[in-house]
Amino acid sequence: MNLFLHELKKIWNWRMLALIAALAVLIWFSMLSEFADSYDSLSTHGIYGSYQREMFGLYGETLEPEELTDYDIPGKKAAIHAEMDALIAGDSLFAKHGIRNAEEYQAFADRDTEGLGEEKRMEFFETVNQMISRLSLSDDKQTLDEWYTSPQIRLQTLEALEQTYADYESFLQIYIDRDERPVVVQAARQILEQRNDSLIRHDLSSSVSLYAAVVGVFSIASTLLLTAVPLSRDRMQNMHQVHYSSRIGRRILKIQAAAMCVSGCALSLLLIALSAVPLLAAGVGDYGNVSILSFTLTDMVLYEITFGPYTLFLAGMIVLLSIAAACFAFVLARFSSNLMTMLIKLVPVGIALSGLAVLVLYMTFSYHNLLFSAVLRGRIPMPEPMLCAIVAAAGVLAAVIVLIREKKTDTD
Amino acid sequence: MLSLNRVTKQYGNFTALEHIDLEFSQGVYALLAPNGAGKTTLIKMLATLIFPTRGEILWHGDDIVALDASYRELIGYLPQDFGYYRNHTPREFLRYMAAVKCLKRDQAAQRIDELIDLVGLSEVRGKKMRKFSGGMIQRVGIAQAMLNNPQILILDEPTAGLDPKERVRFRNLISSLSKDRIVILSTHIVSDIETIAGSVILLKDRRLFAQDSPAAVCATLAGKVYETDAIEDIRVPHLLLTERQENGRTVTRFASEHDCGESAQSVNPNLEDVFLYVYRDEER
Amino acid sequence: MIFFYELKKLVLSPLILSLAALCVLVNLTFLLVERDGLEPMGQTARPADAVAARTVPIFEGYRTADIAESYIRWYRLDGTNAQRIRNKYDKLQPVVDRKAAVGEKPPVYFSGRMSDFQVLLFGKLLKFISQEIGLLALLAALLAAAYEQMRGTEPVIYASKTGRRVQLPKLYASLTVSALLSVFVIGASLLIFFALFNFSVPWQADVSSVFDHALGETKPFITWHDLTVAEYLWATIGIGIGLALGCCLLGFAAGTGLRSAYGAFGAAVFVLAAFDLIARAPFLPVGSIFKSAWGLNPMWLWRNSGTWFTDGRADMLWANFETLGLCAYSAAFAAAAWGAYHLLRRREIH
Numbered sequence A: 001m002n003l004f005l006h007e008l009k010k011i012w013n014w015r016m017l018a019l020i021a022a023l024a025v026l027i028w029f030s031m032l033s034e035f036a037d038s039y040d041s042l043s044t045h046g047i048y049g050s051y052q053r054e055m056f057g058l059y060g061e062t063l064e065p066e067e068l069t070d071y072d073i074p075g076k077k078a079a080i081h082a083e084m085d086a087l088i089a090g091d092s093l094f095a096k097h098g099i100r101n102a103e104e105y106q107a108f109a110d111r112d113t114e115g116l117g118e119e120k121r122m123e124f125f126e127t128v129n130q131m132i133s134r135l136s137l138s139d140d141k142q143t144l145d146e147w148y149t150s151p152q153i154r155l156q157t158l159e160a161l162e163q164t165y166a167d168y169e170s171f172l173q174i175y176i177d178r179d180e181r182p183v184v185v186q187a188a189r190q191i192l193e194q195r196n197d198s199l200i201r202h203d204l205s206s207s208v209s210l211y212a213a214v215v216g217v218f219s220i221a222s223t224l225l226l227t228a229v230p231l232s233r234d235r236m237q238n239m240h241q242v243h244y245s246s247r248i249g250r251r252i253l254k255i256q257a258a259a260m261c262v263s264g265c266a267l268s269l270l271l272i273a274l275s276a277v278p279l280l281a282a283g284v285g286d287y288g289n290v291s292i293l294s295f296t297l298t299d300m301v302l303y304e305i306t307f308g309p310y311t312l313f314l315a316g317m318i319v320l321l322s323i324a325a326a327c328f329a330f331v332l333a334r335f336s337s338n339l340m341t342m343l344i345k346l347v348p349v350g351i352a353l354s355g356l357a358v359l360v361l362y363m364t365f366s367y368h369n370l371l372f373s374a375v376l377r378g379r380i381p382m383p384e385p386m387l388c389a390i391v392a393a394a395g396v397l398a399a400v401i402v403l404i405r406e407k408k409t410d411t412d
Numbered sequence B: 001m002l003s004l005n006r007v008t009k010q011y012g013n014f015t016a017l018e019h020i021d022l023e024f025s026q027g028v029y030a031l032l033a034p035n036g037a038g039k040t041t042l043i044k045m046l047a048t049l050i051f052p053t054r055g056e057i058l059w060h061g062d063d064i065v066a067l068d069a070s071y072r073e074l075i076g077y078l079p080q081d082f083g084y085y086r087n088h089t090p091r092e093f094l095r096y097m098a099a100v101k102c103l104k105r106d107q108a109a110q111r112i113d114e115l116i117d118l119v120g121l122s123e124v125r126g127k128k129m130r131k132f133s134g135g136m137i138q139r140v141g142i143a144q145a146m147l148n149n150p151q152i153l154i155l156d157e158p159t160a161g162l163d164p165k166e167r168v169r170f171r172n173l174i175s176s177l178s179k180d181r182i183v184i185l186s187t188h189i190v191s192d193i194e195t196i197a198g199s200v201i202l203l204k205d206r207r208l209f210a211q212d213s214p215a216a217v218c219a220t221l222a223g224k225v226y227e228t229d230a231i232e233d234i235r236v237p238h239l240l241l242t243e244r245q246e247n248g249r250t251v252t253r254f255a256s257e258h259d260c261g262e263s264a265q266s267v268n269p270n271l272e273d274v275f276l277y278v279y280r281d282e283e284r
Numbered sequence C: 001m002i003f004f005y006e007l008k009k010l011v012l013s014p015l016i017l018s019l020a021a022l023c024v025l026v027n028l029t030f031l032l033v034e035r036d037g038l039e040p041m042g043q044t045a046r047p048a049d050a051v052a053a054r055t056v057p058i059f060e061g062y063r064t065a066d067i068a069e070s071y072i073r074w075y076r077l078d079g080t081n082a083q084r085i086r087n088k089y090d091k092l093q094p095v096v097d098r099k100a101a102v103g104e105k106p107p108v109y110f111s112g113r114m115s116d117f118q119v120l121l122f123g124k125l126l127k128f129i130s131q132e133i134g135l136l137a138l139l140a141a142l143l144a145a146a147y148e149q150m151r152g153t154e155p156v157i158y159a160s161k162t163g164r165r166v167q168l169p170k171l172y173a174s175l176t177v178s179a180l181l182s183v184f185v186i187g188a189s190l191l192i193f194f195a196l197f198n199f200s201v202p203w204q205a206d207v208s209s210v211f212d213h214a215l216g217e218t219k220p221f222i223t224w225h226d227l228t229v230a231e232y233l234w235a236t237i238g239i240g241i242g243l244a245l246g247c248c249l250l251g252f253a254a255g256t257g258l259r260s261a262y263g264a265f266g267a268a269v270f271v272l273a274a275f276d277l278i279a280r281a282p283f284l285p286v287g288s289i290f291k292s293a294w295g296l297n298p299m300w301l302w303r304n305s306g307t308w309f310t311d312g313r314a315d316m317l318w319a320n321f322e323t324l325g326l327c328a329y330s331a332a333f334a335a336a337a338w339g340a341y342h343l344l345r346r347r348e349i350h
Helices: A002-011 A014-044 A051-059 A065-071 A073-089 A092-096 A102-109 A118-135 A144-148 A151-165 A168-178 A182-193 A204-236 A239-244 A251-282 A307-334 A339-361 A370-375 A383-406 B039-046 B090-100 B105-118 B134-146 B164-180 B190-194 B214-219 B271-278 C002-011 C014-037 C047-054 C064-075 C079-101 C113-151 C154-158 C163-196 C229-257 C261-280 C289-294 C298-303 C321-346
Strands: B002-011 B014-024 B027-032 B054-059 B075-078 B152-156 B182-187 B199-204 B207-212 B225-228 B239-246 B249-255
Touching: A002 A204, A002 A251, A014 A051, A014 A144, A014 A204, A014 A251, A014 C261, A051 A065, A051 A151, A065 A073, A073 A102, A073 A118, A073 A151, A092 A118, A102 A118, A118 A151, A144 A151, A151 A168, A168 A182, A204 A239, A204 A251, A204 A307, A204 A339, A239 A251, A251 A307, A251 A383, A307 A339, A307 A383, A339 A370, A339 A383, A339 C014, A339 C113, A339 C261, A370 A383, B002 B039, B014 B039, B014 B199, B014 B207, B027 B039, B027 B164, B027 B190, B039 B152, B039 B182, B075 B134, B075 C154, B090 B105, B090 B134, B090 C002, B090 C154, B105 B134, B134 B152, B134 B164, B134 C154, B164 B182, B164 B190, B182 B190, B190 B271, B199 B214, B199 B271, B207 B214, B214 B271, B239 B271, B249 B271, C002 C014, C002 C113, C002 C163, C014 C113, C014 C163, C064 C079, C113 C154, C113 C163, C113 C229, C113 C261, C113 C298, C154 C163, C163 C229, C163 C321, C229 C261, C229 C298, C229 C321, C261 C289, C261 C298, C298 C321
Parallel strands: B027 B182, B027 B199, B075 B152, B152 B182
Antiparallel strands: B002 B014, B002 B054, B199 B207, B225 B249, B239 B249
């Protein structure tokens, strides 16, 4: 135990921790702080405007049919149409094209442009854009909040909300009928059965998974930076010969491997804990008990778990990848006679693990996830944590093989 | 002539060497001091690896730091921890060293062959050095130091790692090399220099303690070194030097400022006695 | 003479060679994956489309001020920051007018056919290659600079006639190896690209006419200078190699200036990470001089490799930003390398 603590002490040196802290500060300001800053804004400036947030506030985690009725989307739309009618009636641009109300405007905007010449078509699009601007109350000084409260955008976001929570059946049926990914079909059926009732924020899992991907890549890089040096330096300074000929003998390598793994694990947990604080402060915890299984116009999250365990999955994957990084660092350090050669080996491994982290952590459990969709074609459920476990197991296995081999290896 | 003029070396508040005045002309100079006394610091200053904090080192009156390459082309240096390229053969390594010493290619090739023969590595000249013993590596080190036929040969603990046979061979080699150059070697192994050094330099308490011929240095202890097989009978204050077994008896060699009468036999002091006597208070 | 020895050390380094081979392998894998996704692209476009498309005069009457205004609206800029963007696009207007006026280079507008090619070759492959060769150059330079320290041969070499000046041939050798490795990785990767894809473009046509629009945007692909597709490819490769050599100088500066190889690597990584991360930071407003100047760093140039030689995006205020960035940072890294070398000459070797 004493020796293990000594090895830990060698790994956790303040210079390297200072470098990691400096990089962490940079990453926070350049990438992660944006999440905390925009968290509130995204709940009112997304595809559903502020409607989805309002529904979550009113009805809680799930949306029951009577609650949807109570929310009265058609009534809200009718009110917006009335506002638009008033705007259109007093605007010469609409009058010039014979448009008197919102219904006629919609018909005009939806008209088929097939068969129009290039010039006519461009002219038509320009006109429609101008009309949209008028109905969006656009001017140079308009703020984003003002834009979202304009009739045009309120109508658009309300229609998006309606498509998601009222008209979801037709969209899901398309997936059930046509999608070639069995897991997506299965999820679509399940969402259909549950009437797409989860009121989880449409951007939450994608935003948090992107955040987790950044933390994951940073955790891997930090683990490699922190853990690889002491073992390599020991070998460079021939300390291993002293170790091997001492009473502890070659068991020292086991202790060093364990110290590296524990350090990787501890560092990743520390980074996860630190990075979770701003998320919780922003209010992500409010969605802890909301199911992620949902369909929105931009995403489909595939599994019936709540958001709390989802974040634990993300954290677990980061820890597994960091352990893998520590194990690979151990193997590479064992076979490097100096720091430079170790670094040259470490860089591609670090890049590969970071790539893998992005692959599994970004859009985890969504049908957009690259590993799930592009690589495995949606055939295997939850491949993301599986791959992390496989990579961690491969790292541990490689380390174990090196440890077994070391028992019989001549030391030079 | 190489001279040190009140050279001081400091690392922050720690003074490694203080006010060292020395002069070197042709011959072998042995720098004798216990570990940590500043031998390597002095040697590294002579090799321009580190620089004096105060004072100067002059070669024929010119500062060696200012002389730069024109000084370094005169020296051959074997450091205490001699680094080498493990995947090179001695010949490849010496070729590279010849290049950094700016030797002409044909001149270098001939010199490399000569030196490989001289240090006894002819049979392994084509083998990678990773398989070499410590003694063989040290011989490669000596060969590289000799590549440019240096006027000043600086050797830091050159016999470390050599077996007794190799050490004798090395002593003979140094002796033959010293005829027309300055050889400065640092060691704490007294037997290495006893027979070959023309001058012994003793450092103590970071300062120059003595510089003289071995005989003169030994003479400072004349009449103060004794041997006895009954050390318990010696009643005067004394310093134990060495012990050896002889015909089943333990013969003890000691030094004393006082007359020991007939209980001990006065013997001629050697460099080892001087070393032990001078550094009696040093932690070894 | 020493140069060749130093060159040999690097060229025969199995690690560096393996890493270069790995880069090519990664590019091969990437291109194979992309080929599956872009299968229809390899087929010849419908001739009717191409003929019809030839008549589209994309630059005639085009107003660069519209680009400026769309950026100003998008980023919600005002004041001097907005004015700087307007000024830049005002300067671009004569370029567009000239392109419109040049009779011998009529626009060959491929109506979207080129887009995927353009994205794949210039937006992705050459970007990856640039980053790979930059990394290779950085590591090669670090290896060269720290070589003697790692092997404990510094004392004997620094005490020789060449002394600490041995770092200069090391620098030249690492620059040479970086260039050689760059040529190898670029050559092999492009060879694979052209073998896998039917990239039959009019090489001598103006690149602004051949490429539909700027990568990821709706504006035309407007280069400050008239470049053919072939010239554009060579110029892109040239900037890529230039950036790699810049990284080599950075690696050399770190490896020579810092005694610890790991510390040197950490410092180089930190510098590059800082370049990238600060450029992303939201506190630098688009249109500001600082944002634009910071964007000239190698990391940001790599990130925007698809916009080289064009107007760039809103955060770039100056014409030929890639050449400007390359020159500025090469000079800065060369100065750092020179400084580190002089530091070494006065440094004590313990």
